[in-house]
Amino acid sequence: MLPHSAKIDKELLFLPYWRFKGMFFSCVSNGINHRIVDVSYQAVQSEYFPISLGLRSQTQKLRFLTPDMEGYFLDTSLPHQKMMQIVEERYDASLPKPIYHWDFIGETLSQIYSPFYVDDKVYDAVLNRPVSPSLPGDFQTKTLPGGHPQWRLRFVPALCPNCGWDLKGQRDSLALNCNNCNSVWYPGKEKLKKLNFAYLPEEGDNITYLPFYRIGADVSGLELNCYADLVKVANLPKVVQKDWEDRPIHFWSPAFKVRPDDFLRFARNLTLSQPDGKWEHEFPKAQIYPVTMPLTEAIESLKLSLASFMKPQRILFPKLQETEIKPKNFLLLFIPFHERAHELTQPAFQLNINKNLLRYARHL
Template identity: 55%
Template sequence: MEETDRLFACQYCRVNSYLMPDDFFRYVLPHSAKENQDLVYFPYWRFKGMLFFCGPSGITNRFVDVSHQAIVTPYFPISVGVRSQAMKLRFLSADMEGRFLKPRLPFEEVAANFEKRFGKALPKPILHQAHVGESLSLIYSPFYLKDNLYDAILDKPVSAKTSETFSLNDFDAGNPQWHIRFVSTLCPNCGWDLEGQRDALVLTCKNCNSSWYPVGKKLKQLKFAQIPGNGDNTIYLPFWRIRADISGISLKSYADLIRIANLPKTVQNGWDNVPFRFWIPAFKIRPKLFLRLASHLTVSQPRQELIPELPGKQIHPSTLPVKEAIESLAITLADFMKPRKTLMEKFHNIDIDAKSFTLVFIPFNEGHHEFIQPDYQIAINKNALALSKNL
């Protein structure tokens, strides 16, 4: 299984299960040490996701995949480096042998250090920063102690000589008391098999026309709709349509949007009665393209009739949780708000409170190199979408 997989298919009974952790996933890096070595697993916090910073010169974005010690100590490496990306991770299980050191450093403190490091070189003041598509996990890296402290992945010493004051007894340790919950993917409504790709967060039932997503320890029914497409080679991409209360500026209608975004349009009669909605990708993609899609579609404000039926054609998996989409609302507003001077003056007074959401499937026509949405003049490179599975 890949670390992004959320669906597990049993090879014996051919039943699918949805993987749900109690808090966050825990992984173990593979070792190459001899069998008679007593392994010690050192914990590292791993943060993977998109970072956005809004400042006087615009919005800066980057994708990050970084790790940091979950115990402050000079004896173990500060991070796992590129190993979390280059090596195959295994899910931690309670029956794994070895001594697992317990984390001492809370992730919030590590995250603050990440933000400070990445925002250090940016122009000040930073009006807003957001983590979107944030994936938090704990990675255990194997070591063993002989005449020296050894990296069990390389089977080589961590340093030339370990300090005489070093002792594993200084660290709290124990067996991993953690497990993954396997939730049945039978439709809670009709008992039919739910469908979804391996990394999908949203599962669908074509028998009773329903969709489901994880909330707490179970699957909850999700409100959804589609904008019908008429192309022969069509793929439906999921977007979160989010209604929010916005204070600090007047942004309740399509007419308000035209004024806020300084669009080259004349406000027509009735547009004050057309409610404003955010449209945010429900799938992970590179941050620059993510923000462009969110801003462009939100400014476009799709107004076609929404049909509460699942598309009959291919659906791209929903891999971005709605709570992460909500984290992007302020940065999306900052991207289309014009002029820049108005943004600098008013943004610190703006507060966005998400009230409701719907998952909307939008049709894209498949071209040679791109997926194209002609109504909103959007094109997404196929490779960019395919590579997003690694984000």
């Protein structure tokens, strides 16, 4: 919920808004377009309240809603499916046609309650300014469906299900590490689930390991079953070797939030490089960047990853609509990056990222 600055004697009315944020990608004739999306919309449709929160959801410090908070909280009447339809229609209408593929990646849908109070008009309780014309005489806030929130935050103990040791992770981590039994755990609906992981050893100082998902998948609608096929689809300047037909390929995707252009670049470079080496199935003795991108979102991005390296695009993009990619296995892998003054670099795979941009991306 948003903070308010209303006087103590004012009875607060909280209106729910849907907030949708994430990355939007679209494959069109001139390539892959992308943008960062952060929009809000009334979850209770009313002409007396603002249609959206504007920039407040990005600039104001939000608080979790708890049952002990005072005020009258309106019930949501706009289902989340309708909110998704509004967002999709808004961005679909702005795209050049034809559209071969589009998707939202790393998206989150949440509700934010914005405070108001009512006198002769509806007043914004953040700025104490009116946001509506004079109200009709029969306008009563209590006639609107609502009440007091009854839900509570539910916590899962951060104890390793395998050995009972304390799990480690940062505030926004989606995966928690157990340094006692070398295991990684991911929250499920009712309990923690174990993730298989490994890291690529690297000698040197000032090394940070960034997490990536390596996903094995079956591709239909396009011949992409081995490394030889990958070289052909990506039109790489290589002479196809006979043994490449027996070499399997994997899709790679960042397991951390990053800007859309960096997300595609990381996924493309690692998928084309097909990193191989002596993987160690324990934690590296260096700094590990947290996992902040869900595996489900990485799986959704596989077709975008394919589109980012297929050439020529004017011939292959139309095949995206009939191409299906079904994941069959995955592994969480930590890749070493060398820390410089302002960036992290991985020269073997031609990857680099500005440290400030990486820090900012955690809020996407």
